[in-house]
Each structure stands twice: as structure tokens, then as C-alpha cells.
Amino acid sequence: MRLLALARAVAVTVLAASSVLVAAPASPAAGPDTQGAPEKAARPLAADPINVYPPIQGPSIWDRFGQTPPSSHHRVFSNWGYLNDWSVDIYQNPGATVVSPFGSKTASGSPVSVRVVTVTPGCATGNLADGGWRIGLEARNDATGAVVGRADVMHVDRKPDAIAVGATVGPWTKLGETGRFRYSSCYQVNGDTGAHIHLEVINKTRYSCYIPRAAGTGLGDETAVGRVGTENSGPQQAC
Template sequence: MRLVTVARLAAAGALVASSALLAASASQAQDTEGAQPRATDTVNVYPPIQGASTWDRFGETPPSSHHRVFYNWDYLNDWSVDIYQTPGATLVSPFGSKTAGGSPVSVQVVTVQPGCATGDLADGGYRVGLEAKNDATGEVVGRADVMHVDNKPDDIVVGATVGPWTKLGETGRFRASKCYQVNGDTGVHTHLEVINKTKYSCYVNHGAGTELGDETVVGRVGTTNSGPQQAC
């Protein structure tokens, strides 16, 4: 596991802490009795690919309209995007290690399963689901699903705690299927989906083909957007 970079910590700490979440909307409400604590501090979302990667390389998967296929807490995830890199790139958690207010964030694996409905890893690799928690308050802030994971290490299992540079697996090529339609290594990507615990998370509106680095913020959880697929 690599140490958290200074730039990544600085990027997370530079954001102004968001205000307390308002009551959840009717379309994504939590029961008032026995409800989980609502997030009060945002967490940055970064590319789940270590090193360089490309946002929506071909202009066909912008988070404003890209399909969302996974659910958390019985709700369809808030937004999704494809982030590209050739086979063999290391996949990592997309969550920052600090909240905007500087509190430590821990990340736990909550889902490990074949990503495609066929249940066959050859059709699209693993879906690895991660949950970010504000350790200062115990609040669960949000979740992210990293899809098309190849060569998953044996210790990436449900319940495992991962750091920002813990290897989840690698980008890879899979056979053509309804779930995975890629021609050539330039089309290899990871499909990222993000959701808030309450209200809605948001994405940073990068243009198609934008080159990303480890410290490029691509979204935030813990925000109070009014609906899904909204820019920050």
C-alpha cells in the first residue's frame, strides 16, 4: 500500500465543508425512525485508476447521461462514467483519505461479485463496491462501485479495509458481450458509479477526453444535490 500523497491530502483539505444534509428527498428518503446518521462533510472522489487515465475518451459515456446499473441501499446509484486506460493499469479506491473538513476517512469493501448479469467473469470482470466513512463521526458518507476489475487480489473481499492505494485489481480486456463492448486496448476502461448515503452526490464536469491524474477530483460524496446525474 502506498502512502497518501501530500497533493491528495491538500486537495481534500482545501474544500470548504458542506452544510448539514437536508431531509432526504422523497425519491431517495431514509426512514426517520432508526435512520443512519446523515453525512455532514464531503469527501472527494478521484479516478479509480492509479496514474494517468482518460475521462469519457470517446464522448459516449458522460455522467450526465451514462447508464447506471448498480444499486446501493436499494437505490440506483447517483451517477456513472467510464474512465479509460489500457490493460494492466492498477485499480484503487476512488475515495479521498480526508473529508473537506480534515477528518480521516476509512474505506471498506462492501461488494465483490461478477459485474455482469450472466455471473461470468469473462463477460466483464468483477464489480468491487466500496463504502466511505467519516471516522471522526462514524457517519457513512457514500459508496462507489468499480466495475470491469481484472486480476483481483485474494484479499479484496467483503469486509476488507482498503487505503487510497490498495490494489483492487487491474484494467483488462474481456470477451464481447451485451455487458462489455470494446474494440482494441484504447477502449479498455473501468465503469465507475457513485452514490450518497442521503441526498445525492455529484460529478465534476470534465470534458470528453480529459486527461486525469491521481489528484484530479472527478466528483464528491456528502453533497446535497437535489437529484441524480448532477454536476458539482
């Protein structure tokens, strides 16, 4: 479950009515994360999953143009030497608050802590103007001390200085904002309605899963989009 703050003001961003063609980025990342890491071997894992939520505070849209379903969307980052399990683009116009996608408790109610493990420009050029920040987050079951999974949140704009490797973040800690970057092989977007966060998720062992839904489905703060800590047999599988 995701923890709601006692007092929280959410600025609801009205989605622009205009349409825009958005192509999947051809090469969003740099370095060894894009070099075809091996697939994970299936290993036993005690099932106490953590929900994954949209990394955008307030309303957002799942796979807005039907071009980035997690069943086939490119995965470009790696963790623990393995290519991430699944990815999806979640849309909101520039200026929306970006937050951690991890829930605050496991399915059994154990508390979850999240820390920052990666902060780097997301695109191969190393230029933030080409696609913003990649922020990697790690979720831990505090009852057992076990690391359960990680998420890479890509195309983050206006990252606060406090969001650095080693920082602990809560469900509503601001990681930055959605932004619109210049058109490039890393970010092929022609209008504000194409602004999105590229989300990638991975289990520590075995495989995480996504919750399937139709392209263009509206999401809210409490809409689960996937889970880590599951025991799926391979990548890009539905829960």
C-alpha cells in the same frame, strides 16, 4: 484530499495511439441491482464531503470517446435500495492498477476509512470473462462514525484474494487491474484503448455529484472527478 504514499513507484502506461469505437454496455449487471430501484428522498445531511478520484493509479482518461458522460450514462447498480447517483467510464489500457476512488480525508480534514462491501462478477452472465469484477466500496467519516457514500468499481481484472467483503483498503491498495474482456452485451469494446473502469457513486443521504469536464480529458491521481456527502437535489447532477 488523497493520501500520497511516502514511497510509491508508479508505472506510467503509454496510451495506444490507435482509435476504437466503444459502445455503452447494454446490460452490465445481474440480479436486483438492475431492477429499477426507487429514487432517494431528499433528506438533510451535514455537509463535509469526500472527494472522489479516478479509480486508476497513474494517468487515465475521462469519457474517452464522448459516449459515457455522467449526465446521461447508464446506472446499473444500487445501494441501500436506491439506484446509484451517477456513473462514468474512465479509460486506461489493460494492466493499469485499480484503486479506491475515495479520498483519505473529508473537506474539513476528518480521516476517512474505506471498506469493501461488494465483490461479485459484474455481468449478468456471472462469467468474469464477460466483464470482470464489480467491487463495491463504502466510505466512512471516522470523526463522526457516519457512512458518507459508496462507489461501485466495475470491469476489474486480476483481483487479489485479499480484496474480499469486509476488507479495509487505503487509497493505494490494489483492487486489481484494468483489463480487456470479450465482446458482449456487457462489454462492447473492440481494442485495448477502449479498456475502462465503469465507476458508479452514491450518497448515503441526498445525492452525490460529479465534476464536469470535456470528453477525452486526461486525469491524474489527484484529479477529483466527483464528491460524496454533498446535498444535491437529484441524481446525475454536476457539483
